[in-house]
Amino acid sequence: MLFSKSIVLSFALVGCFVSNSLAELQYTLHKSANPTSDELDAYSRITQAMDKALYYYNTYGNLSKFINVYYNPGVPTAEASNNGDLRFGKDRNYMYEGTAMHEIAHTLGMGTTSEYRAMFQNGVFQGQKAQAVLREIDGPNAVLKGDNQHFWPYGINYRSEVRSEQDLISHVRIVNAMYQDIFKEAFYKEGRIKSVSSGKCMGITSSNTLQLMDCSSKETLVKIYSLGDNPVSYRIELGSRVVDIPNESTAAGIKASTYGYNGGAHQKYLFENSQNGIVLRNLKSNHCLQAVGNDIVQNPYSYNNNSFVWQIVEKTDNASNVNPPSTNVKECAFTALGYPCCSSNNTDVVYQDETGDWGVENNNWCGIRIAKVNAFNCWSKNLGYPCCSTCQNAVYTDNDGKWGIENNNWCGILPSC
Numbered sequence: 001m002l003f004s005k006s007i008v009l010s011f012a013l014v015g016c017f018v019s020n021s022l023a024e025l026q027y028t029l030h031k032s033a034n035p036t037s038d039e040l041d042a043y044s045r046i047t048q049a050m051d052k053a054l055y056y057y058n059t060y061g062n063l064s065k066f067i068n069v070y071y072n073p074g075v076p077t078a079e080a081s082n083n084g085d086l087r088f089g090k091d092r093n094y095m096y097e098g099t100a101m102h103e104i105a106h107t108l109g110m111g112t113t114s115e116y117r118a119m120f121q122n123g124v125f126q127g128q129k130a131q132a133v134l135r136e137i138d139g140p141n142a143v144l145k146g147d148n149q150h151f152w153p154y155g156i157n158y159r160s161e162v163r164s165e166q167d168l169i170s171h172v173r174i175v176n177a178m179y180q181d182i183f184k185e186a187f188y189k190e191g192r193i194k195s196v197s198s199g200k201c202m203g204i205t206s207s208n209t210l211q212l213m214d215c216s217s218k219e220t221l222v223k224i225y226s227l228g229d230n231p232v233s234y235r236i237e238l239g240s241r242v243v244d245i246p247n248e249s250t251a252a253g254i255k256a257s258t259y260g261y262n263g264g265a266h267q268k269y270l271f272e273n274s275q276n277g278i279v280l281r282n283l284k285s286n287h288c289l290q291a292v293g294n295d296i297v298q299n300p301y302s303y304n305n306n307s308f309v310w311q312i313v314e315k316t317d318n319a320s321n322v323n324p325p326s327t328n329v330k331e332c333a334f335t336a337l338g339y340p341c342c343s344s345n346n347t348d349v350v351y352q353d354e355t356g357d358w359g360v361e362n363n364n365w366c367g368i369r370i371a372k373v374n375a376f377n378c379w380s381k382n383l384g385y386p387c388c389s390t391c392q393n394a395v396y397t398d399n400d401g402k403w404g405i406e407n408n409n410w411c412g413i414l415p416s417c
Contacts, residue, residue, distance in 0.1 A: 025057045025104065026240060026260050027067040027086075038090075042071045045095035046088050053100035055353065056168050059378060061176040062389065064225075064237070066260020067107050080106035082113050084262035093159075101168060102156040105175045109263065111149040115182050120146055127181025130174055137170050144174070151178070187390050188224040188234060190406075191314040195291035196276050197306040201313075202296060204238040210257050212294045221315065221407060223389070233268040233283050235261065242267050243289075245298060250285040256296040277311040334358075334367025342366035356381050380412025387412045 027050055032039055050069060057063065067084050075089030080103035088095055106112045119126050125144040134142045138153070150157050154171045162168060179185065192201040192215050200212035201220035213220060223237040236243040244259035248266040261267060265284035272279040279301060280289040287298035291307045301308055334341060334356070347359035347368050357368040378387035379401055388411040394402035402413040 024062065024064045024240075025054050025067065026065075027054065027069050029069045029071075031071075038073075039071060042088065042090075042092075042095065045092060046071060046100075049088075049095050049097050049100040052097035053104055056097070056101065056172050057104060057175075060169050060172040063108060063176060063179055064235075064242075064261040065104075065107055066262050067104065078103050080104070080112070082107060082109050082263060084260075096159075097168065098156045098159055098162045101171055105155070105171075108175060108179055109182060110151065110155075110175060110178060111146075113182075116178075117148050119178075119182055123147065125151065125178065125181075127178060129181045130177035133173050133177040137173070144178075183227055184229050186226050188226045189312055189314055190221070190223050191312055192220045193222055193236065193280075194311045194313050195307070196309040196311060198291050200291075200294070202236075202238070202243070204241065204258050208241060208258050210238075210243060210255075210296050212291055212296065215313070218407070224312070227268060231270060233270055235268060237261070243269070243296075245282060245285060248284060249298075250287070252287055252299050254285075254298050256289060256298060274309045276306065277309045279308055280310055337367075339365050339367055342368050378412060378414070380410075383412075385410050385412055387414055 029043060029046060029050065031043055035043065046069060065084060067086050070085070070087045072087045073090040075087045077091060077094045078086070078088045078099050080086040084107050086100075086103050086107055088099075109116050123145050125131065125146055127144075130144050134144045134153070142153075145152055146155070151174075153161070154167065154174045156162060156167075156171050194201045194215055195212055198212055199215075201215035201217075202222065203211060203213040203217055203220035205211055205219070219238070221238075225235045225237070227233045227235060238258055240260070241258035242261045244257055245254055245266040246257050246259075248264060259267070266282065268283040269289075270281040270283060272281055281301070282288070282298055285298055288301040288308050289310070290297050290299045290305075299308075339358075342359045342361055343366075347361065347366065349357045349368060350360055351358040359366050359368050380387055380403075383400060385403075386406075388404040388406055392404045392413065394404060394413055396403040396410075400412075401415070404411050404413050
């Protein structure tokens with residue numbers, strides 16, 4: 001009994017270190033200024049559910065969304081919409097990771113968008129990527145089906161559908177593939193967006209505002225994703241945020257800023273060719289981004305005005321300028337949390353969080369240095385390095401795995417690549 005009590009206590013300690021600040025999917029739980037005891041209990045349960053849900057989505061998927069989470073006792077179970085709002089009701093039975101993952105899928109457009117509904121014919125999902133993933137999971141005869149609101153299997157429409165952790169992982173893989181089929185999102189380019197008129201680049205400040213700054217600054221590095229096909233629009237990412245028009249404004253003269261991605265048209269841009277580069281036209285307001293001093297402002301496009309013209313300067317990595325990943329310097333990411341590494345990499349995994357895989361030795365927690373590798377987990381995380389956000393050619397290989405480079409730092413290439 002002493003052993004089991006120690007495990008429960010340690011779970012609570014480890015949970016304190018879970019963070020969603022750098023994840024592709026992020027959330028904010030909105031709380032009352034003076035919460036009641038009922039609200040405090042709900043906030044605690046919702047936080048645990050959302051943290052676990054985001055762990056699975058960010059470990060086994062590659063999707064971006066900023067989610068606003070609320071506790072609303074008037075909601076019968078839980079509900080969510082494509083704008084990123086997610087509400088838990090008073091029933092505590094629904095405050096667990098399965099419900100959270102089901103509702104997160106709704107925020108990603110599953111069952112909440114016309115694009116989703118258009119992908120079904122006679123109750124069968126028409127996307128080839130998602131069907132291929134399902135057949136990989138359940139065999140060659142498996143078929144992904146659904147209606148206007150839900151899909152199955154692995155939609156977590158009922159708690160009884162979750163029989164093991166693998167069902168949660170399969171849910172994420174299916175949603176990830178459905179999203180690609182529906183919204184046709186793909187990585188486009190990584191680099192910098194440079195103003196032709198000023199010679200400066202878009203960058204994110206320490207207070208998350210958007211400004212023009214020296215292009216050599218690391219804060220100017222962007223990742224661009226293409227979305228859809230008629231027309232093709234683009235999302236511009238700066239770290240974990242995207243270029244955003246505050247309050248979805250369609251007014252001229254509004255300064256662009258950054259915010260978590262919620263899929264709105266105000267966060268998407270059309271790239272229109274210009275003589276010296278491209279014009280960035282906001283999909284919602286139809287205004288274009290203009291360099292005004294060090295600000296970026298949306299305004300009606302003016303021809304022959306270079307302040308509206310931008311260039312994408314693609315990022316190039318030179319592997320020879322980066323030292324090989326040192327697993328000795330940061331051999332055990334768990335020591336910073338006050339825990340040793342396990343003596344064997346074959347120690348059984350009894351818990352997983354953002355730090356990595358945890359085992360137990362001598363009735364105490366220890367971190368497993370090398371993650372249990374499968375095609376979709378981040379094996380390099382336990383070595384102190386993130387996994388690469390996209391598949392790429394290996395620039396270095398050792399006994400741990402294949403390594404790539406992002407942002408001039410090492411990252412582990414997933415075995416599924």
